[in-house]
Amino acid sequence: MSEERVDVDVRGSRAETTQRIKDRLGEIERAQRIRRILMLALAAGVLVLTGAGLTYLGFTLAAVVRQFPVFLDNMLNFATPDFRFFTLYSSGESLNGWSGFFGSLANPGSLVESVLQRNQGTSIVGASVVTIIVGLTGTVVGFPLALFFGVLGSERVTPFPFNFLFRGTMSTIRAIPAIVWVLFYIPVFGPTPLSAMFAIATDTIGNMGRLFTDELEEVQEGPIEAISSTGANRSQVISFGMLSQVFSSFIAWALYITEINVRIAISLGVVGAGGLGQYIKGQLAQLAFSRAAAGIFMVIVIVISVELFSSRLRSRLRPDEDAGGGFFDAVKRLFDGDRWLGRSER
């Protein structure tokens, strides 16, 4: 109370106050002007560097303008996808263009047949299923090791210098992209989807493990302290104080990595490890652009559906949305169709 009275005195007369505010505004404006000049200089620097980089790459606007019709022409080749090889049925009946797609959908049995007999000839449906299976199983196979390295890589779990043993392993794995990892497995399992699956599993250890470690670094200190003050032993403190805090974010990250892995599975096909990538590469090699376009269409369908499904699942598992229940209540709610459609919220 008394402090505040003194303050009023210090503030003094109206005119004095106005002057002090004016001075302060001047100071702030000066500081702001300097900051603005620095920001402009920084922006100019970035622009100059980018320009230099583009010149180094041989970029000229004229070339882009000149080549644009060629680019457009190429793209137009993909505008009329040819689903001849969509299923064994469509290739057997020689259904070209979109009739291959709709003709096969009209015969649902042909979809199943193409999946079951994927070795009896190329079909987009069969290749898609291979790609999805490679992505999903690769994630599941890599998960336990990702969990192991991820948890032990955290400084909260393993004391400082030793956690770098695990962090370093994950960093090394991450430094090598999956498309290179598959080259390590091809001598072992041949250029097959199996090699692709192992490449993805290896990649998952690095990627998912890193996310797990980061998540663990950010857990709240409070609950850990509280659990250890109950006299729990070290591994109990880790399980109850730390891992229980990050359980649902681990699930969410695992789903996110699954999403990415399906995308990687497509790219691995390009080096011959089966699936949709291989189909697309094969068609492009024969300059069959329309048939390649059918594969690309399927890629878009798969990637978007996996992403939609996974992000919907992740938002359902977010803890704040199910305030009252645990993880299994959340899982139970997954089977509530209305919630998926966004109805009957709250």
Added chain:
Amino acid sequence: MPAITVENLTKRYGDTVALEDASFSIPEGEFVVLLGPSGAGKSTLLRILNGLTEPTEGGVYMGDTKLSGRRSDIGMVFQMHYLVESMSAYKNALTGALSREDLLRSLLTWYDTPDKVAALEALDTVGLLEEAQQRAGSMSGGQKQRVGIARALVQQPDLMLADEPVASLDPKAAEEVMGYMRDAAKERTLTTIASLHQVGLAREFGERYIGLRDGRVVFDGGKDDLTMDVVDEIYYEGDEEASAATQEAIQ
């Protein structure tokens, strides 16, 4: 003319009645404290006054105009201050002038000079002129809340609302913040409605008290009418034991 008139305000959420038939009027420049236990309807009342929630029945009038929707002439001070912590106190205060600026000018901090002066004046009112360029995140809880008051003042409001502005502060900081808030209100003849949990603080800073319980106005009066029995009735109706214990603790 009364600055604020609340007429038969009722708010129901489904079957729950948050506010029932609340009526009162507040003359311009009065410092009103809302008292009541958690769930009594204090926050609902403030949210309706602020236009964040529409009432089920009844209405709020400022002068002769009925209020609805959010308005820049009603300033709000939040319990958890809600500052943008990465910005300076000055820039936080300036956000109170956003309704008078378009996006580009506000992004570049090209506010009109009167607005800049208003922001600094508001910071001066809450005793933070020297700290104007400090990052809000690095300030103490009491300072943050004072920046929150400054932001509300820069809106040049006709009514200032405060939802438990000092609930998360220590007693000394709480006292300071309430002091600055009262000074600001007095300096600008600003009608203020603040909800408070601490009866002691309320007695010290309020001019008028409105007690809510179960969504009803159970008390409306000045400092002299706010006796221990009244406080008792607001907080402890039907719980003699707890009331006795608290009274003992206070004495």
